[in-house]
Amino acid sequence: MSVVERVAAEALIVDVDGFEGPLDVLLTLSRTQKVDLRKISVLQLARQYLGFVEKAKALRLELAADYLVMAAWLAFLKSRLLLPPDPTEEGPSGEELVAHLAFQLERLQAMRDAAARLMGRDRLGRDFFARGQAEDVTRIKTVTYTATLLDLMQGYARIRTRDEFRPFVMDRESIFTMEQALDRMRPLIGFAGTWTDLTSYMPEGWHSDPVRRRSATASTFAASLELVKEGHLEIRQTDTFAPIQLRRKDEGS
Amino acid sequence: MTEESAAETQSESLFQAPPMGEQERMVEAVLFASAEPVSVRDLEARMPHGCDAAEALVRLRKRYDGRGVQVLKVGDAWAIRTAPDLGFLMQKETVETRKLSRAAIETLAIIAYHQPVTRAEIEEIRGVSVSRGTVDQLLEMEWIRFGRRKMTPGRPVTFVVTPEFLDHFGLESARDLPGLKELRSAGLLENRLPPSALPTVGDGEDDDEEIGAGQPELFED
Amino acid sequence: MTEESAAETQSESLFQAPPMGEQERMVEAVLFASAEPVSVRDLEARMPHGCDAAEALVRLRKRYDGRGVQVLKVGDAWAIRTAPDLGFLMQKETVETRKLSRAAIETLAIIAYHQPVTRAEIEEIRGVSVSRGTVDQLLEMEWIRFGRRKMTPGRPVTFVVTPEFLDHFGLESARDLPGLKELRSAGLLENRLPPSALPTVGDGEDDDEEIGAGQPELFED
Numbered sequence: 001m002s003v004v005e006r007v008a009a010e011a012l013i014v015d016v017d018g019f020e021g022p023l024d025v026l027l028t029l030s031r032t033q034k035v036d037l038r039k040i041s042v043l044q045l046a047r048q049y050l051g052f053v054e055k056a057k058a059l060r061l062e063l064a065a066d067y068l069v070m071a072a073w074l075a076f077l078k079s080r081l082l083l084p085p086d087p088t089e090e091g092p093s094g095e096e097l098v099a100h101l102a103f104q105l106e107r108l109q110a111m112r113d114a115a116a117r118l119m120g121r122d123r124l125g126r127d128f129f130a131r132g133q134a135e136d137v138t139r140i141k142t143v144t145y146t147a148t149l150l151d152l153m154q155g156y157a158r159i160r161t162r163d164e165f166r167p168f169v170m171d172r173e174s175i176f177t178m179e180q181a182l183d184r185m186r187p188l189i190g191f192a193g194t195w196t197d198l199t200s201y202m203p204e205g206w207h208s209d210p211v212r213r214r215s216a217t218a219s220t221f222a223a224s225l226e227l228v229k230e231g232h233l234e235i236r237q238t239d240t241f242a243p244i245q246l247r248r249k250d251e252g253s
Numbered sequence: 254m255t256e257e258s259a260a261e262t263q264s265e266s267l268f269q270a271p272p273m274g275e276q277e278r279m280v281e282a283v284l285f286a287s288a289e290p291v292s293v294r295d296l297e298a299r300m301p302h303g304c305d306a307a308e309a310l311v312r313l314r315k316r317y318d319g320r321g322v323q324v325l326k327v328g329d330a331w332a333i334r335t336a337p338d339l340g341f342l343m344q345k346e347t348v349e350t351r352k353l354s355r356a357a358i359e360t361l362a363i364i365a366y367h368q369p370v371t372r373a374e375i376e377e378i379r380g381v382s383v384s385r386g387t388v389d390q391l392l393e394m395e396w397i398r399f400g401r402r403k404m405t406p407g408r409p410v411t412f413v414v415t416p417e418f419l420d421h422f423g424l425e426s427a428r429d430l431p432g433l434k435e436l437r438s439a440g441l442l443e444n445r446l447p448p449s450a451l452p453t454v455g456d457g458e459d460d461d462e463e464i465g466a467g468q469p470e471l472f473e474d
Numbered sequence: 475m476t477e478e479s480a481a482e483t484q485s486e487s488l489f490q491a492p493p494m495g496e497q498e499r500m501v502e503a504v505l506f507a508s509a510e511p512v513s514v515r516d517l518e519a520r521m522p523h524g525c526d527a528a529e530a531l532v533r534l535r536k537r538y539d540g541r542g543v544q545v546l547k548v549g550d551a552w553a554i555r556t557a558p559d560l561g562f563l564m565q566k567e568t569v570e571t572r573k574l575s576r577a578a579i580e581t582l583a584i585i586a587y588h589q590p591v592t593r594a595e596i597e598e599i600r601g602v603s604v605s606r607g608t609v610d611q612l613l614e615m616e617w618i619r620f621g622r623r624k625m626t627p628g629r630p631v632t633f634v635v636t637p638e639f640l641d642h643f644g645l646e647s648a649r650d651l652p653g654l655k656e657l658r659s660a661g662l663l664e665n666r667l668p669p670s671a672l673p674t675v676g677d678g679e680d681d682d683e684e685i686g687a688g689q690p691e692l693f694e695d
Contacts, residue, residue: 020577023601066602092669100669107599110662115583117652122558124642125569128544129286129556132567135335135507137520139345145394147353147361149422155355156362157436159379279563281542282556285506286567299563321502339503342520 016061022070025052027105037106042098043081046074077101176206176216181223189233195245198224270303273312280309280331290330357387361396365418365427369400369411388412396421491524494533501530501552511551511641547646549637558644572615578608582617586639586651587663590621590632595665609633617642 019025029048030040053071056063080094122128185201198220206216224246227233234247270276279300283291296306310331314324317333325334335343353361360383363375375383391397400413414427424430491497500521504512517527531552535545543554556564574582581604584596596604612618621634635648645651657663 020580020600021602026601096669100666103666104599104601104668107662108601110657110660111580111583111587111599114587114651114653114657115579118583118586118643119579121643121645121652122561123571124555124644125567125571127558127561128644129282129561129564129567130509131506131554132286132288133332134509135343137343137345137507139347142348144348144350145353145357145390146350147358149424151353151358152362152365152422153431153436155358156366156430159359159363278542278557279560282560283563285543285554286556286564288567299566319499321499321504322506333506335503335507336499339500342500342504343507345520 016056016063022049022067023104023108025049025067026070026101027108030105037109038102040102040105042101043078046078046081049074050078174209174211174215176203176212176219178219178222178226181216181219182226185220185223185227189227189246189248192233192246192248195236195247198244198246201246270305271301273305273309276300276304276306276309277312277316279304280306280313284313284324284331284333287332290327290332292330295330354387356384357390360387361391361414361418364391364397364412365414365430368413368427369403370413371403371409371411373409375412491526492522494526494530497521497525497527497530498533498537500525501527501534505534505545505552505554508553511546511548511553511637513551517552546644548641549647551637553641555644572611574611575608577602577605578611581608582612582635582639585612585618585633586635586648587654587657588665589634589648590624591634592624592630592632594630596633598668 019028026045026049029052030037030045032048033040033044035041050071053063053067056067077094077097080097085093124130180203181201184203188201199217201220201224202213202216206212221244224233224235224244228235228249232249234249235244236247237244271279280296283296283299293306293310296310297304300306310324317324321336321339322333323336325332359379360375363378364370367374367378372383372388388397394417395415396418397412398415400411402408402410418424419426492500501517504517504520514527514531517531518525521527531545535547538545538554541557542560543556546553546555577600580600581596584599585591588595588599593604593609609618615638616636617639618633619636621632623629623631639645640647654663
């Protein structure tokens with residue numbers, strides 16, 4: 001290792017935290033060769049890098065695993081390049097590996113240059129500016145209501161025949177009201193000394209059909225809240241979607 | 254003296270104000286980017302030394318004459334604003350059609366069938382009170398209007414349906430509304446009898462029928 | 475036939491679009507009023523029926539050529555922005571952008587020039603793993619977003635730059651990135667696979683860098 005190289009390697013080590021991985025170190029080292037990246041001596045670069053790793057070890061600096069993997073690989077590449085090719089060996093040739101490493105370095109350098117050009121562009125909010133006093137689009141929503149003659153007649157029929165007839169459009173057989181739930185629960189809650197699942201208060205025959213089950217669950221829950229509000233009941237749920245449990249609230253407690 | 258005046262000229266040219274065209278560009282950019290109107294003084298504080306913001310404003314204002322935006326004086330300051338005739342572009346109108354609520358339909362039906370009818374009468378027929386919002390909505394839609402006051406104690410106002418109502422429902426007059434018998438024969442009413450007694454909840458599968466009867470009020474608005 | 479065409483002409487004249495000068499004013503007003511770029515489609519949705527916003531934009535852009543504000547194309551949309559040479563007047567409006575780390579800047583450039591690009595490809599180019607914080611920061615700034623998954627094993631997600639990115643850097647499209655053509659012709663934007671013996675990122679112990687494989691789906695659009 002030449003003096004220049006050693007000085008360079010030491011400078012690198014001081015700044016080892018500032019590197020963005022082994023490729024970054026290689027790119028920095030390659031600059032000491034002062035040649036076009038395509039003409040770089042990979043052999044020399046491998047030596048420089050290994051020197052850098054050695055030096056770091058000597059200084060007891062911890063290098064991340066990535067750096068050591070790269071060192072091992074460069075050592076392998078170095079031996080590949082120095083020894084005459086073994087025709088029986090499989091895999092890419094030393095030249096192919098060198099070409100790809102050179103490509104990687106050149107590409108990384110190109111991306112860095114591109115990044116610098118990008119960041120150096122005129123930028124919104126720094127060099128050029130958007131409208132300071134934007135005018136919002138005001139949304140005007142007009143709601144028009146509509147009804148048909150049929151709606152009207154059915155409505156009237158519903159009122160006039162409420163005591164006699166049931167208008168056939170009213171399909172409410174799958175609705176369990178909160179009043180019904182309250183009526184059902186009031187006599188039962190006296191027995192709920194321990195925490196009991198809400199679903200056990202649901203009426204018979206309302207479990208299987210999903211529409212009816214939904215209605216009954218909602219009304220039973222609403223009725224429970226009402227009873228809690230009235231101070232007859234305590235309610236709890238241990239977690240989101242966990243079963244809801246009820247317990248009688250002892251008077252005066 | 255000569256030396257001094259020479260120095261003055263030099264410093265003047267050094268700090269010479271940009272040409273008026275440039276000053277106009279500057280004022281344009283500042284008025285555009287500023288979050289609030291900018292006064293002439295503030296403009297000149299931002300612009301290079303020696304600028305005449307007032308003059309640049311006059312020119313800029315002329316340039317925007319008749320354009321989609323205008324340079325306007327707001328109090329003591331200046332701003333760029335949308336031309337008044339293009340204000341419609343800053344609005345987005347959406348029309349949403351909703352079905353009239355059940356309470357409104359029932360109220361409307363009672364008015365149509367019983368007009369002129371007072372609020373108390375409507376409430377008596379419906380069996381529930383009529384909310385002010387419902388009546389207001391129907392008034393606003395111009396489907397009902399106030400009729401003559403009843404000659405009864407308190408002289409209550411009455412409601413009647415409007416020509417707009419007849420027009421919407423395709424009726425010649427409110428008398429053309431079908432009667433109960435016709436409704437029944439048209440199949441709008443079912444002759445099913447309501448359950449004789451209020452069933453107890455949880456009797457099992459028979460509790461299907463009882464709900465229609467006293468129910469609707471729950472859904473009142 | 476004659477009747478039909480007569481009817482057509484009539485309906486055409488009924489819904490005739492305003493003259494181009496008016497359309498230009500409208501586009502001008504809408505673009506001035508908005509801080510964000512506005513798409514041609516949005517412009518036409520706001521303008522009267524039959525308008526040709528694209529044509530009006532071409533004219534408007536020409537009109538503002540060399541002025542203090544400019545009409546810029548940003549992706550599929552258009553915006554008015556102050557001329558960059560007048561930025562010095564806008565100290566008051568300057569927004570302090572968060573300083574980006576070197577890793578973030580490089581990652582951003584790689585995404586812009588290589589898009590759509592996977593995390594593995596970014597790591598291959600930089601020779602180091604991409605930290606989650608870096609990607610999160612760029613996502614949060616809305617300069618990048620998730621693109622389509624690659625049709626390669628594992629169907630990895632990709633990253634692309636956003637219209638906000640283009641707006642911020644004053645680019646009409648990602649094709650206008652500086653030096654893009656040169657980089658492409660130099661083969662530096664190719665996704666050349668490494669010969670099998672080369673070490674790849676992630677061989678090491680970089681544990682905190684590993685991004686939950688299933689995570690990106692969360693952000694899928």
